[in-house]
Amino acid sequence: MTLVDVQRAAVDLFSGRGFEATGIRELGAAVGLNSATLYHYAGGKQELLAELMRICLDELLACGRAASASSTVPLEQLAALLASHIGISALNPRTAVVTDQEMRALTPERRTVLTGVRDEYEALFTAVLARGAKAGTFRMADAGVTRLALLEMCNGVAHWYRPGGRLGVEDVQRRFVEMGARLVGADGPEPWTGGLVEAQMLDIEPRVTVSA
Amino acid sequence: MTLVDVQRAAVDLFSGRGFEATGIRELGAAVGLNSATLYHYAGGKQELLAELMRICLDELLACGRAASASSTVPLEQLAALLASHIGISALNPRTAVVTDQEMRALTPERRTVLTGVRDEYEALFTAVLARGAKAGTFRMADAGVTRLALLEMCNGVAHWYRPGGRLGVEDVQRRFVEMGARLVGADGPEPWTGGLVEAQMLDIEPRVTVSA
Amino acid sequence: MTLVDVQRAAVDLFSGRGFEATGIRELGAAVGLNSATLYHYAGGKQELLAELMRICLDELLACGRAASASSTVPLEQLAALLASHIGISALNPRTAVVTDQEMRALTPERRTVLTGVRDEYEALFTAVLARGAKAGTFRMADAGVTRLALLEMCNGVAHWYRPGGRLGVEDVQRRFVEMGARLVGADGPEPWTGGLVEAQMLDIEPRVTVSA
Amino acid sequence: MTLVDVQRAAVDLFSGRGFEATGIRELGAAVGLNSATLYHYAGGKQELLAELMRICLDELLACGRAASASSTVPLEQLAALLASHIGISALNPRTAVVTDQEMRALTPERRTVLTGVRDEYEALFTAVLARGAKAGTFRMADAGVTRLALLEMCNGVAHWYRPGGRLGVEDVQRRFVEMGARLVGADGPEPWTGGLVEAQMLDIEPRVTVSA
DNA sequence: TATGAATGAGCATTCATTCAT
DNA sequence: TATGAATGAATGCTCATTCAT
Numbered sequence: 001m002t003l004v005d006v007q008r009a010a011v012d013l014f015s016g017r018g019f020e021a022t023g024i025r026e027l028g029a030a031v032g033l034n035s036a037t038l039y040h041y042a043g044g045k046q047e048l049l050a051e052l053m054r055i056c057l058d059e060l061l062a063c064g065r066a067a068s069a070s071s072t073v074p075l076e077q078l079a080a081l082l083a084s085h086i087g088i089s090a091l092n093p094r095t096a097v098v099t100d101q102e103m104r105a106l107t108p109e110r111r112t113v114l115t116g117v118r119d120e121y122e123a124l125f126t127a128v129l130a131r132g133a134k135a136g137t138f139r140m141a142d143a144g145v146t147r148l149a150l151l152e153m154c155n156g157v158a159h160w161y162r163p164g165g166r167l168g169v170e171d172v173q174r175r176f177v178e179m180g181a182r183l184v185g186a187d188g189p190e191p192w193t194g195g196l197v198e199a200q201m202l203d204i205e206p207r208v209t210v211s212a
Numbered sequence: 213m214t215l216v217d218v219q220r221a222a223v224d225l226f227s228g229r230g231f232e233a234t235g236i237r238e239l240g241a242a243v244g245l246n247s248a249t250l251y252h253y254a255g256g257k258q259e260l261l262a263e264l265m266r267i268c269l270d271e272l273l274a275c276g277r278a279a280s281a282s283s284t285v286p287l288e289q290l291a292a293l294l295a296s297h298i299g300i301s302a303l304n305p306r307t308a309v310v311t312d313q314e315m316r317a318l319t320p321e322r323r324t325v326l327t328g329v330r331d332e333y334e335a336l337f338t339a340v341l342a343r344g345a346k347a348g349t350f351r352m353a354d355a356g357v358t359r360l361a362l363l364e365m366c367n368g369v370a371h372w373y374r375p376g377g378r379l380g381v382e383d384v385q386r387r388f389v390e391m392g393a394r395l396v397g398a399d400g401p402e403p404w405t406g407g408l409v410e411a412q413m414l415d416i417e418p419r420v421t422v423s424a
Numbered sequence: 425m426t427l428v429d430v431q432r433a434a435v436d437l438f439s440g441r442g443f444e445a446t447g448i449r450e451l452g453a454a455v456g457l458n459s460a461t462l463y464h465y466a467g468g469k470q471e472l473l474a475e476l477m478r479i480c481l482d483e484l485l486a487c488g489r490a491a492s493a494s495s496t497v498p499l500e501q502l503a504a505l506l507a508s509h510i511g512i513s514a515l516n517p518r519t520a521v522v523t524d525q526e527m528r529a530l531t532p533e534r535r536t537v538l539t540g541v542r543d544e545y546e547a548l549f550t551a552v553l554a555r556g557a558k559a560g561t562f563r564m565a566d567a568g569v570t571r572l573a574l575l576e577m578c579n580g581v582a583h584w585y586r587p588g589g590r591l592g593v594e595d596v597q598r599r600f601v602e603m604g605a606r607l608v609g610a611d612g613p614e615p616w617t618g619g620l621v622e623a624q625m626l627d628i629e630p631r632v633t634v635s636a
Numbered sequence: 637m638t639l640v641d642v643q644r645a646a647v648d649l650f651s652g653r654g655f656e657a658t659g660i661r662e663l664g665a666a667v668g669l670n671s672a673t674l675y676h677y678a679g680g681k682q683e684l685l686a687e688l689m690r691i692c693l694d695e696l697l698a699c700g701r702a703a704s705a706s707s708t709v710p711l712e713q714l715a716a717l718l719a720s721h722i723g724i725s726a727l728n729p730r731t732a733v734v735t736d737q738e739m740r741a742l743t744p745e746r747r748t749v750l751t752g753v754r755d756e757y758e759a760l761f762t763a764v765l766a767r768g769a770k771a772g773t774f775r776m777a778d779a780g781v782t783r784l785a786l787l788e789m790c791n792g793v794a795h796w797y798r799p800g801g802r803l804g805v806e807d808v809q810r811r812f813v814e815m816g817a818r819l820v821g822a823d824g825p826e827p828w829t830g831g832l833v834e835a836q837m838l839d840i841e842p843r844v845t846v847s848a
Numbered sequence: 849t850a851t852g853a854a855t856g857a858g859c860a861t862t863c864a865t866t867c868a869t
Numbered sequence: 870t871a872t873g874a875a876t877g878a879a880t881g882c883t884c885a886t887t888c889a890t
Contacts, residue, residue: 001873002874016316017316018230018231018232018316018317020230020232021316021317023858023859023860024859024860024861025858025859025860033875033876034875034876034877035860035861036862036863036875036876036877036878037874037875037876039860039861039862040218040873040874041874042877044860044861045860045861046860057330078407097369101313104228104229104230104233105233106232114861141386141387141390142379142383142387145379145384145387145388145391146391147387148368148372148388149365149368149391150365151368151370152364152365152367152368152369152371153361153364153365153368154360156361156363156364156365156367157364157369159364160360160364165266167354167357171354172357174353175353175354175357175358176238176357178353179357179358179395182394182395182397183391183394183395185394186413233883235883235885236884236886237883237884237885245850245851246850246851246852247851247885247886248850248851248852248853248886248887248888249849249850249851251885251886251887252849252850253849256885257885257886258887259884298873440740441740442654442656442740442741444654444656444657445656445740445741446761447862447863447864448863448864448865449862449863449864453700457871457872458871458872458873459864459865459872460865460866460871460872460873460874461847461870461871461872463864463865463866464870464871465870468864468865468866469865470864471665511656511713525737528652528653528654528657530656565810566803566807566811569803569808569811569812569815570811570813570815572792572793572796573789573792573812573815574789575792576788576789576791576792576793576795576796577785577786577788577789579788579792580784580785580787580792581788582792583788584784584788590779591778595778596781598777598782599777600781600785602777602850603781603782603785603819604817606819606821607815607818607819609818627675644866659879659880659881660880660881661879661880661881669854669855670854670855670856671881671882672854672855672856672857672882672883672884673853673854673855675881675882675883676852676853676854677853678887680881680882681881681882787876
């Protein structure tokens, strides 16, 4: 219970000021604990960060795999992948930002591990794009560049989306699925029929479970 | 002359470790100067950062305005904007990354100023999208979301592109122009005919001026 | 029973790293107890040290008094004192080292008490040397310096002797008795006939009771 | 100049409270410097200690070698070695104590280096004892034990001698030379004719250069 | 222009100790 | 008897910055 509280506060502060600019005392204060007590729960500043990121990347990977497995039609797979990514990012934008930006703050060993997970995740996109291209469904000048553009576009959601704003999570999902389809040059019917994502993670904001 | 050397070293270090994690002594060492001497050239760590970002944002804004003014056809304007942004980012990926990520490290006053410049720049995209939508050239479900997606996709280039790799700057420009056109739902002929961008900025890598 | 276990572990760690460099958690770990539990047994780090030293000094004093009382011939008394000191030190080198070196770590009150015991012990040597000098048995240029040299030479045994090495405890005793006799300028027959010392104290090493 | 001041203060504090119990702030205060400034001069607490010890051990070794080389008669060599050791210890008792007791506080690499110097120094004693035994001048039951007793007796001087007390350095030297001769079982005329030792080291006490 | 010296404030972390359970 | 949780104080050390030279 309390470890999660610490992690939530850490996400809040790290995403706002950056990991390096956040002091362990600030963190303690934010969660009502003496800084020494944090070591009881979280075992050091960087370990806290690494665990945070691991949670986020594990969630992305697990949901991504489920999304990939939810269909054999490339466009549907892509739609599910995008919806998953957008859903997680939009529900946990702070966690996503920290995970995306603070990899450099990790020690080499930890970075290697987490980079590995991230690469494994991104490989899901590579695979879907390749299968869509092979099937002729996707028409892309360069699958590599498209994948990068797609991922950056999606990662960006965490930079501007905040729950409770003009758009609901599902709205954003729907629009990104559409834009993703355009980006890969896929024609045809709306491939995404909603559903998905119940990603409870570490963002402090009140968050709502979104279903179809 | 030497101020630029300091700025180049700063871009290199800030982009690699992050601003907060970079020490003023490291910076001095990187440029062969005592840390105290840096204060003569750059006047403090944060002033150095702010000036860096100003240079980058000014360049983006100036080139963006020129791009917007280079045509009255929305799709051509968009293409020029994208080519400009991609060109600057690809030629100066480290500078672009720092400018994008370290806004939070600035004091409120400086942040306000530079955020203003960035907003002004982004307004160029808003305007073009609005005009394209009004003209019926662009078909977007939500112009706001599309603009955000577009910008994040473009900003992302600085995360993965490095001069001297598989793709030349112009290749990336061409592909992003195409993807941008798809994203806004524009049909029609290839709108970009090359040219543009001679953005000498602060990245240390040997960089080549690219013309069409 | 368990208090002794704690003391034994403390002797082991204090003698290896020094008192100040040894943490109470290390100590707990070494004995399989939570650090908080140590306070039930030993009542704090320094109290533990003080008790340790008291045990050692009490043993030295008691054996020293017995040795002094075992004869009225100065050379025999000296031999008995030396054998006692060497025996205790050699059987409990770690305890002896801690007792010798960590007096400075004590609070003034505790230090005063234990220094008093040590002084009382050393006075036994002063007395024997004085009586031997008066009797003409010992020929020393300076009884004070001789006493100090004698004591340091003996204390040193704990620095290098370890049970189970090349020499048995009794070998070392015999040689130090001989060297002591030389040091005080005493001629004559071998004054020490063995026997003595059954000092069970706190050293962890398997230790053997030594008799003549 | 100032580095030496820092080293002197360090010797004073380390010898009084022990290395581990001495804070870097105390040290700064003792020498009138902010703790951060110490790093300018001494580069960290342990580096300061190691340098201290190196100075002392180098002095011992150099003087010890000179003493060994000052004669070919074993008893005279031994006398010179003892006088050198006593002289250095008595003029710099605090430095000698720190050097003797704080080896354990060093990192393994540093400890290895300095232990090597100490071993080299002690080998001078081993060599002299062996030559004296071979020549029949020295009659010892066990040269190894004798060497250890001799060294500990000499090291002990730093524990109790303070310049300005009842005995002058030369008095102590003379008495230890005599006791050393007894310890090794050497007969004959007084082997030491004074002279020697002008060891300026790090002890803070006003110290006097001692000549014959 | 350039630097060595200096510093106060801050860093993450560890400390011995207490206490409710 | 035993412990996890908690903490204030302290640890060694690094920070950006200033300033006399």
